[in-house]
Amino acid sequence: HGFIPNSALLPSSGSSLTSPPFAALADSDAFSPAPGAQVVSSRDGNDRHLEKKILIGLAVVAAALASLVVSMICLWMSRTSSHRSEKDTNRQPALDAEKGPSLHPVSSKWSTAAAKKRRVAFIEYEILESGTNGFCHETILGEGRSSSVYQAQLEDDSFVAVKRFTAGDANAGRQCQNEMKLLSRVRHPNIISLRGFCAHEEAKLLVYELMPNGSLSSQLHGPARGRTLSWHTRMKIALDTARGLEYLHERCRPRVIHRDLQSSNILLDYKFNAKLKGFGLAVTANEAQNADSIELPGTPGYVAPEYLQDGKLTEKSDVYAYGVILLELLFGRKAVEELSPGLSQSIVFWAIPQLTDRSKLPNIVDPVIKDTMDLKHLYQVAAVAVLCVQQEPSYRPLITDVLYSLAPLVPSELGGSGRVG
Numbered sequence: 001h002g003f004i005p006n007s008a009l010l011p012s013s014g015s016s017l018t019s020p021p022f023a024a025l026a027d028s029d030a031f032s033p034a035p036g037a038q039v040v041s042s043r044d045g046n047d048r049h050l051e052k053k054i055l056i057g058l059a060v061v062a063a064a065l066a067s068l069v070v071s072m073i074c075l076w077m078s079r080t081s082s083h084r085s086e087k088d089t090n091r092q093p094a095l096d097a098e099k100g101p102s103l104h105p106v107s108s109k110w111s112t113a114a115a116k117k118r119r120v121a122f123i124e125y126e127i128l129e130s131g132t133n134g135f136c137h138e139t140i141l142g143e144g145r146s147s148s149v150y151q152a153q154l155e156d157d158s159f160v161a162v163k164r165f166t167a168g169d170a171n172a173g174r175q176c177q178n179e180m181k182l183l184s185r186v187r188h189p190n191i192i193s194l195r196g197f198c199a200h201e202e203a204k205l206l207v208y209e210l211m212p213n214g215s216l217s218s219q220l221h222g223p224a225r226g227r228t229l230s231w232h233t234r235m236k237i238a239l240d241t242a243r244g245l246e247y248l249h250e251r252c253r254p255r256v257i258h259r260d261l262q263s264s265n266i267l268l269d270y271k272f273n274a275k276l277k278g279f280g281l282a283v284t285a286n287e288a289q290n291a292d293s294i295e296l297p298g299t300p301g302y303v304a305p306e307y308l309q310d311g312k313l314t315e316k317s318d319v320y321a322y323g324v325i326l327l328e329l330l331f332g333r334k335a336v337e338e339l340s341p342g343l344s345q346s347i348v349f350w351a352i353p354q355l356t357d358r359s360k361l362p363n364i365v366d367p368v369i370k371d372t373m374d375l376k377h378l379y380q381v382a383a384v385a386v387l388c389v390q391q392e393p394s395y396r397p398l399i400t401d402v403l404y405s406l407a408p409l410v411p412s413e414l415g416g417s418g419r420v421g
Ligand SMILES: Nc1ncnc2c1ncn2[C@@H]1O[C@H](COP(=O)(O)OP(=O)(O)OP(=O)(O)O)[C@@H](O)[C@H]1O
Pocket: 141, 142, 143, 144, 145, 146, 147, 148, 149, 161, 163, 192, 208, 209, 210, 211, 212, 214, 215, 218, 264, 265, 267, 277, 278
């Protein structure tokens, strides 16, 4: 639309309502003289023709003005809404959690079209870089097979854990994507919460809440050798883990199988609340039925026998891994102990014969917690563990059953239903 100056639409100075073009309005019926009135007819046919032309011109100008006004309103509205959504994007760019995120290297601008209800905040690379002093070695919390985890301080002074996936590792990229897709739709006190994500050049990074007491594995098998974990704290960790798993198996829609449950995937906050992490291999129960499409997950010592033999993957595979963790908590041994170079022993094969002998049990528990628990509780936990690691999946309990049998063993002040003290 061309710009039409206002002056073109207004009577010029000196014009009046009686002078053309406004006098032309007198030609319309509404303004026609009453019958009998004297009509002063000094205009000839040419005048009338000219007035008609002016009237048409006036209509054209009015239409142009109307369309100009409408288009200016539309332009203003679209500017306002795009400005608003741009502001939203800068504040919290978002992902479509249902479709799953795409982690292309991008700057801080994310498509607003992807912004939906469930959001994972995009965190600027520069913020993570400065929060970790340039990803310096001193800020490393731990290292995994395809990632390093750093402690970072954000601009609001909060601390977070930043997992930086190995660049160029396709497997790591897939796991990062899977973890993000899952954690963006899951919220539970016993599942690690994802604070944000970042993609920068080849690097993919996930940002989580910081768990100051690290992993259960590092508490049990690291320098502390389990001394920080009392009997009740261990039972609380077992209960919290069962709660997180119960949420995935029973209440999450679609249901989720974790597939990589192990003591290094249980993180502990400053009060030893336990939270599940490591969702890179997780699948929905439906996906699990098509086991051929799933790569073999692999943490020896935790993988259920039916999965190793037939690729059969169900919630009961997680229950098996959970049983192995219970054994670690009871005995303070690793899932697989290396006896000598090239010779290792699974905790299940070591424990099963001893678990069934009540007289032996109090003497083989982790020395750090020996004689600190009610023996009835010890026998009960051992019985639950034996059931969880049954070779036949159908003999294993549901995680809900585990939850109900462990809750009374944990004092209510630690989140269980047991009596205080
Ligand atoms: N949110 C967190 N808060 C505190 N420490 C963490 C957090 N996430 C991870 N860590 C630490 O970083 C370590 C490495 O974690 P990461 O997930 O990279 O590897 P991993 O647990 O060894 O598993 P994998 O090798 O299967 O990737 C953990 O063992 C833990 O000690």
